[in-house]
Amino acid sequence: MNTQLSPRLGTDDPRNPGSGPPAGTAARPRFAVRHRRRLLRADALTVAAWGSLAASVSLWLADGGTAAISTVASGVTALGIVAGLAGMDLVLLMLLLAARIPLIDGAVGHDRALEFHRRLGKPSLYLLLAHGILIAVGYGMAEGLDPVSEAVALWVLVPDMWLAFVSLALFIAVVVTSLVAVRRRFPYEFWYLVHLLTYAAVLTSLPHQFSVGGLFAEGTWQRWYWIAICAATGAALLCYRVIQPLVATFRHQLTVERVTAEAPGVISVEMSGLQLRALEGSGGRFFIWRFLAPGLWWHPHPFSLSAEPMVLGNDGRGLLRITVRNLGRGTAQLAALRPGTKVAVEGPYGLFSSAARSRDRVVLIGAGIGITPLRALLERTPFAPGQATVLLRGHSDQELYLGDEILELCRRRGATLFHLTGPRDPGAPGSWLPAAWHVAGYALTDYVPDIADADVYVCGPTAWAGNVLSAARSAGVREDQLHYERFDW
Incomplete structure (x- = not known):
């Protein structure tokens, strides 16, 4: 998709929004009850x-x-x-x-x-x-x-x-x-x-x-x-x-199947394993990965899944995938992983998942490599057609990693998708939009008018994510509706 701002994408069959169950009118009570219970546990x-x-x-x-x-x-x-x-x-x-x-x-x-x-x-x-x-x-x-x-x-x-x-x-x-x-x-x-x-x-x-x-x-x-x-x-x-x-390592027995290039400096590592059904619904959450190869085994890598586990058999045997950007020597070495490399795993961790939902509507906002956990979350999080909006930010189309897969998921599930590409405005450090859209006066509510009644998931670089969260708060989103995956240590 070459346009910076794409129109809403429909679904060929509204009765089949995808692998996640439709939220419908019963979703709010379910989400609300679970949300209240989680808040009570936090208070306790x-x-x-x-x-x-x-x-x-x-x-x-x-x-x-x-x-x-x-x-x-x-x-x-x-x-x-x-x-x-x-x-x-x-x-x-x-x-x-x-x-x-x-x-x-x-x-x-x-x-x-x-x-x-x-x-x-x-x-x-x-x-x-x-x-x-x-x-x-x-x-x-x-x-x-x-x-x-x-x-x-x-x-x-x-x-x-x-x-x-x-x-x-x-x-x-x-x-x-x-x-x-x-x-x-x-x-x-x-x-x-x-x-x-x-x-x-x-x-x-x-x-x-x-x-x-x-x-x-x-x-x-x-x-x-x-x-x-x-x-x-x-x-x-x-x-x-x-x-x-x-x-977890002995239970799943993960092994590298292949490493594929997604874009310059970005790779996907596909792994096979056992009993992967236990990891279904983990899209968006992160794991700690250790690739048991010389020089790599002692490096802990915190990465989210970039796709829901694909279970191929009754025994839970299947495939899962992570997508990684080269951010230093440790991640650069992953491009040379060989098929057959054993993998130690910890997790999943975090609340960047449907477990944090409190509303029927959901908004997913990602930038750079932070887009990839949103792709997995989009695959399974419950919503009905028209109840989800996805905003992807990058300097160019090449930085909208896994964009084609997200486009297909949005079409299939009836989600609204916006591509926001272009350089940032150096004179507006507090903006999360490309310079052209910032100058034009666009705001978050122009993309999601009813965002105040939605769960908002944000994933991307720290400074940019902070700008998105500030914009969401200004649009009336409550703190417990904001879900942010930090990309620093």
């Missing part, structure tokens, strides 16, 4: 998170934490203890948010969970730094030493305390390397390996909590609480970050 998780923070301090108070406060020095020490308890609780919450637990993933989505994970990074570090400083000041005041001398004495004389200093140093390294300005200077693999230090930081912080000062003494509620929460966090990480990916 929020209450549980705040409750754990309150419990960490309340149990210290219940076990007589304030009884020892009789001087300024003991008061400063008590503040240090509270800061340490709160900081450690936030660290464990961070680990749980990154553990890919289905309950959390299904309630708030992977992206939002990681957003909360990142937001807790600085507060947890500040609390742990305050813990160390206040403890050194409080103990030093009681013993007539300056904080530096007291810290050295604690390192040398107190068993397990040196591990606490190591833990704090590791936490500082993790938080600093997580800052956007810093992590952009390093490849993803370096940042990923450094981030694994979080687990080492937690492990090295535990001994002094149980062996120093009798804080978690035998018979206290605190001791059982912290043993339980640490054990639960460790079990969740082991189950969902290690065991389940191994089970």
